[in-house]
Amino acid sequence: MHDISAGQIFVSAVLANNFVLAMFLGLCPFLGVSGRLNTAAPMGAATTFVMLVASLCAYGLNWLVVHFDLEFLRLISYIVVIASAVQLVEMVMKKYSPALFRALGIYLPLITTNCAVLGVALFQTAREYSFIQSLTFAAGAGAGFTLALVLMAGLRERLNLARVPNVVQGTALSLMLAGLLSLAFMGFAGLGAGE
């Protein structure tokens, strides 16, 4: 996996293999926070930041566990590092933007259990990305996550104004919308680096 350029990895992670719409990672915040545009974008930014930190740490940790022959500790060390990174973001956000902190509510600490973040760390390890490749992959994954979140929030804001039958309201409708978005993103298949 060393012959893939950073640009290819980035494009692939944003569009062709979008984390949310093609790989089903990070669906909880995707369905939970995508109700309004002004919370969707900061949520995307916070998640992207955590992804970058997690990717950076995971690269170092992976080197450590391989070096000391402790591969069975890989998963545990990853999750602990991610949890600490989320705690950091939470503290910074609480200090500098309390309003946003309240708006994101429970979904902020839940970034820890966002599979997209752990997914970044696990996939970059499994694909043996180099340092630069790992960082671009994390940036691409974050950008893709934010893109999906913002698109979905835009759609749902519009949908609030529409008359929708009672039966479809709620999660069922969000899932159908996500399906249509995912269908649209299938058009990017083959762009950038494949699996």
Added chain:
Amino acid sequence: MELPGQTQLSHMEEFMEGIWKQNPVFVMVLGMCPVLAVSVSAVNSLSMGIATTFVLVCSTLLVSLIRKLVPKEVRIATYIVIIATFVTVVDYLIQAISLAVYEALGAFIQLIVVNCIILGRAEAHASKNPPLRTVVNALGMGLGFTLGLFALGSVREILGAGKLFGLSLFGPDFQPWVVMVLPPGGFFVLGAWLLLFNWLKNSKVEGALVKPLEGHHHA
């Protein structure tokens, strides 16, 4: 969890909770990432369901056993480390049992760590209940999760590949509905299932509303 005056659920009710009333997939809509990603075939769904149930039962049991020893401030971190330990065990187990399944599920086995159902159960149930009750509840939840996964996986395999458990159902002339095994199909099938349950619930509520009115009219 127990409020004064609230009757405690029997073990049977505790078990059924996860299967029907609080089904993790269809009612709580939790842990959707593995559900949608893995449910391309019935076999994958079942293996994922069993793996998740194993982690769920083991980690909630342990959490319940040590629930009085863990300080409140570090409980979430403790739970996550416990869950990650059992996921590592499952990861190696599956690798030893079937390499084919391991490759089909890929990173999603390790991603069981961040399945919200497990942490949710540890926090909402296991940290407040004795071990036996917790295990019963976790078994029900795990079974409910597996059923949900299977409902999704079988529909997607039947429509998307014309097969169930790898056996061809409709003969050689069947044109598979390929989109069903692709990512959008996961969203569509789960959406359709939720739609069905919503519709059933709505018609039940309407039925309950209509009946007393009719009685009144006749009187």
